Amino acid sequence: MRITFLGVRGSTPAPGEEFLRYGGHTSCVAIAHDGETPSLLLDAGTGIRRTSSLMGGEPFRGSIMLTHLHWDHVHGLPFCDATDRNDARVTLFVPDQLDGSDPLEMLSRGMSPPHFPVRADELRGDWYFVSLGASQLEVEGFSVLVEEIPHKGGRTYGFRVSDATGTVVYMPDHCPSALGEGPDGLGEYHPAALSLCQEADVLIHDAQLLKEELAAEAYFGHAAAEYAVELARHANVAKAVLFHHKQNRVDDDLDEVARRFGATPEVIVATQHTVLEL
Ligand SMILES: [Zn+2]
Numbered sequence: 712m713r714i715t716f717l718g719v720r721g722s723t724p725a726p727g728e729e730f731l732r733y734g735g736h737t738s739c740v741a742i743a744h745d746g747e748t749p750s751l752l753l754d755a756g757t758g759i760r761r762t763s764s765l766m767g768g769e770p771f772r773g774s775i776m777l778t779h780l781h782w783d784h785v786h787g788l789p790f791c792d793a794t795d796r797n798d799a800r801v802t803l804f805v806p807d808q809l810d811g812s813d814p815l816e817m818l819s820r821g822m823s824p825p826h827f828p829v830r831a832d833e834l835r836g837d838w839y840f841v842s843l844g845a846s847q848l849e850v851e852g853f854s855v856l857v858e859e860i861p862h863k864g865g866r867t868y869g870f871r872v873s874d875a876t877g878t879v880v881y882m883p884d885h886c887p888s889a890l891g892e893g894p895d896g897l898g899e900y901h902p903a904a905l906s907l908c909q910e911a912d913v914l915i916h917d918a919q920l921l922k923e924e925l926a927a928e929a930y931f932g933h934a935a936a937e938y939a940v941e942l943a944r945h946a947n948v949a950k951a952v953l954f955h956h957k958q959n960r961v962d963d964d965l966d967e968v969a970r971r972f973g974a975t976p977e978v979i980v981a982t983q984h985t986v987l988e989l
């Protein structure tokens with residue numbers, strides 16, 4: 712399995728020279744089976760625009776799974792050259808909000824006039840819109856566990872994605888302190904988080920906040936970087952990848968974040984150039 716980070720920023724894109732090394736595109740991660748081009752994209756933040764650089768001129772033919780519908784996870788969707796072309800084929804999994812809306816209707820609340828000129832079903836290529844509940848399913852040859860996790864403002868999922876070579880867990884937006892302080896004040900190590908993460912090779916997790924920011928800012932629905940690392944430790948995950956960086960956390964600040972942690976588990980502060988092979 713190859714995991715390519717295409718956008719690692721949280722909340723809103725962060726352009727500018729002080730963000731160049733870690734990157735300013737919002738959440739998107741591409742997953743490929745060994746030796747293949749990516750067939751699974753997790754979230755469609757502005758980083759999804761970079762998918763075409765992985766496709767060797769070919770269209771994307773695969774699935775996009777959205778953890779939730781906040782702007783920073785969907786706003787790249789209409790601007791991705793690899794998916795908006797006549798020969799593309801995309802199955803888009805949209806989190807079921809349990810209000811009876813069909814997936815296209817739900818997406819169109821944010822992507823249709825007057826908010827935006829184009830609806831998702833007007834993108835070029837063959838698009839299929841699928842409602843996603845908490846479940847275990849097969850997607851593009853990957854086994855995917857979908858679990859609801861606490862965030863803020865809309866149903867939000869974490870994903871556990873496996874193939875024969877390994878397992879990666881993706882939890883870009885997660886507010887464990889919504890369930891209580893937990894044993895160390897960082898939030899609860901709750902059953903959904905633990906079942907997603909147990910014995911995985913890699914955990915890609917919300918690191919929007921630092922522990923000293925939690926008291927004032929957990930209200931916005933995010934986790935501290937320290938929680939991400941501790942969750943990896945609790946669930947026996949070898950690598951914790953800090954992700955969904957705060958929009959104003961510049962490169963030098965993110966270098967400092969990396970220095971907070973010891974050797975076990977291995978901690979990687981994601982850049983939009985990070986590639987992991989399992
Ligand atoms: Zn987000």
Ligand SMILES: [Zn+2]
Nearest residue numbers: 779781862884
């Ligand atoms: Zn969010």
